[in-house]
Amino acid sequence: MALIREEGPDTSPTTSVTPNIAVGGVDCSVVLTAAGVFGGLFAHDAADEITITGAGFSNKVQVTSFDSTQSYINMLPVVAESHIVAEHAASYLCVVSISAESVTAGAADEFGFGVFRNNGTVDGSGGYTNVHSHRKVGGGGGDTGSISLSGIIPIEVDDTIEVWVWNEDGTDNIVIDDITISLVMIGAGSAFLPLN
DSSP: OEEEEOOSOTTOOEEEEEEEEEETTEEEEEEEESSOOEEEEEESSOOEEEOOOSSSGGGOEEOOOOOEEOOOBSEEEEGGGTEEEESSOEEEEEEEEEEEEEOTTOOOEEEEEEEEETTTBSTTSSSOTTSEEEEEEOSSSOOEEEEEEEEEEEEOTTOEEEEEEEESSSSOOEEEEEEEEEEEEEEESSSEEEOO
16 A cells, blocks of 8 residues: 655645555545644624524524634634635535524524525535434523534535524524534545546
């Protein structure tokens, strides 16, 4: 097995390993991460009320409660835009943790949360459907719920990754107390690259 390190700056995320793998009769190279590709955003004790203007998924709004970046390499978390910009096309493990509560004047409502890319879309579909969750919080304020989302998602270069929320039942707002989104590259865009 030959180990071939690609030339470039120390932040180069790829190292190629050539272990004599053939796929469909074609010799291939496996691409693995070396320096690492990861990053994220978070907010702690934000108490940020998200305004909901209409009921249902079609009225989803971006969660803009983030106020800090996590450690990151080879990606760009942007607090001002509440998104993470991908610098490498690959498969990523996406993990989101949220603590949210009902508003004082609100009724009991079910809220949906999901991860989307490029300002609320994934190629025109309903988002990363494997990274979503629903949580019902009681009315009258103070009912706090914990929400977890995780899954493996494909990301392209320059995609922006965001968290969005919607009220399934009405137009009551929700308060985001704590939120974290983390992305870790776990595989190259193509698991096997043909050798020339």
